[in-house]
Amino acid sequence: MVDKLPEEEHPKPAFGWAARDQSGVLSPFKFSRRATGEKDVAFKVLYCGICHSDLHMVKNEWGVTQYPLIPGHEIVGVVTEVGSKVEKFKVGDKVGVGCMVGSCRSCDSCQNNLENYCPKMILTYGARYYDGTVTYGGYSDSMVADEHFIVRIPNNLPLDAGAPLLCAGITVYSPLRYFGLDKPGMHVGIVGLGGLGHVAVKFARAMGVKVTVISTSPNKKQEALENLGADSFLVSRDQDQMQAAMGTLDGIIDTVSAVHPLLPLVALLKSHGKLVLVGAPEKPLELPVFPLITGRKTVGGSCFGGIKETQEMIDFAAKHNITADIEVIPMDYVNTAMERVLKADVRYRFVIDVGKTLKPAV
Numbered sequence: 001m002v003d004k005l006p007e008e009e010h011p012k013p014a015f016g017w018a019a020r021d022q023s024g025v026l027s028p029f030k031f032s033r034r035a036t037g038e039k040d041v042a043f044k045v046l047y048c049g050i051c052h053s054d055l056h057m058v059k060n061e062w063g064v065t066q067y068p069l070i071p072g073h074e075i076v077g078v079v080t081e082v083g084s085k086v087e088k089f090k091v092g093d094k095v096g097v098g099c100m101v102g103s104c105r106s107c108d109s110c111q112n113n114l115e116n117y118c119p120k121m122i123l124t125y126g127a128r129y130y131d132g133t134v135t136y137g138g139y140s141d142s143m144v145a146d147e148h149f150i151v152r153i154p155n156n157l158p159l160d161a162g163a164p165l166l167c168a169g170i171t172v173y174s175p176l177r178y179f180g181l182d183k184p185g186m187h188v189g190i191v192g193l194g195g196l197g198h199v200a201v202k203f204a205r206a207m208g209v210k211v212t213v214i215s216t217s218p219n220k221k222q223e224a225l226e227n228l229g230a231d232s233f234l235v236s237r238d239q240d241q242m243q244a245a246m247g248t249l250d251g252i253i254d255t256v257s258a259v260h261p262l263l264p265l266v267a268l269l270k271s272h273g274k275l276v277l278v279g280a281p282e283k284p285l286e287l288p289v290f291p292l293i294t295g296r297k298t299v300g301g302s303c304f305g306g307i308k309e310t311q312e313m314i315d316f317a318a319k320h321n322i323t324a325d326i327e328v329i330p331m332d333y334v335n336t337a338m339e340r341v342l343k344a345d346v347r348y349r350f351v352i353d354v355g356k357t358l359k360p361a362v
Contacts, residue, residue: 087147
């Protein structure tokens with residue numbers, strides 16, 4: 001006779017919305033979450049943001065998608081269970097999970113709290129976990145992750161408007177800090193006023209930095225200046241405006257995930273200025289080298305942030321009342337929302353009300 005496993009070691013039934021093929025259409029999906037291990041935190045998902053990368057992944061535009069795919073890496077909720085060796089969290093705590101749920105914990109990057117650059121980093125969805133199972137994201141009713149990859153959400157930070165900070169927020173906060181573009185009095189450009197760009201403006205302003213928004217859309221000027229507090233606005237298609245602003249910026253955070261020219265942006269930098277790319281276009285961009293050489297300018301990239309810095313970012317956001325501007329939607333609106341993300345028809349981040357609107361299939 002085979003002994004039964006203890007109840008807590010059995011996988012737990014879960015429910016979410018998944019894409020099953022390259023059409024990217026999501027529909028209800030039953031699956032299993034792994035049992036809560038001794039270092040794991042399990043939580044009920046209340047809200048999950050929709051990131052532009054979710055759109056790329058459901059359609060396999062980066063060529064790495066495994067189906068069925070449950071997206072979502074801006075996940076917040078309330079702890080329902082903790083493993084026997086969990087030290088930092090208890091049942092009832094408000095928590096979140098961002099873009100990753102695992103790393104090797106021993107390489108140079110991990111030792112320096114930069115798990116996001118670990119060669120064995122495990123993404124929150126669409127990746128293989130240590131036990132060989134596929135990771136599923138936050139378009140689902142529950143989540144389980146090692147406590148090391150859980151972020152505590154301060155009580156004064158709204159869960160719905162705080163959720164997008166776990167990807168969009170850290171993705172812009174980290175390069176502002178790392179590339180030294182966080183010093184009061186500096187002048188920083190933010191390219192693109194979408195999910196990432198609008199929180200970049202808020203973080204940069206809170207750091208005391210002068211902010212210029214650079215956009216192809218003249219109709220976003222009032223929003224940038226009056227609602228988000230930017231100091232100035234440039235229409236990137238207006239040659240006269242761009243010419244007048246040449247050599248004025250200490251750095252630029254480029255959040256655009258579509259193919260776009262870099263030369264006009266490089267021209268806006270002062271000598272020794274830095275252009276940091278955080279958007280991920282699916283095709284290579286053309287990089288002019290001569291203006292980099294003549295101005296000792298740098299083009300770099302940045303990929304969200306480590307867990308320590310993500311917690312620091314969340315705490316900074318809570319202290320300065322920084323949240324994403326969101327449109328809260330029900331779960332069954334997700335396919336329409338994806339179409340609107342593609343058209344940039346959202347101000348500025350969709351957040352799924354998972355807790356109230358995800359209905360298990362009968």
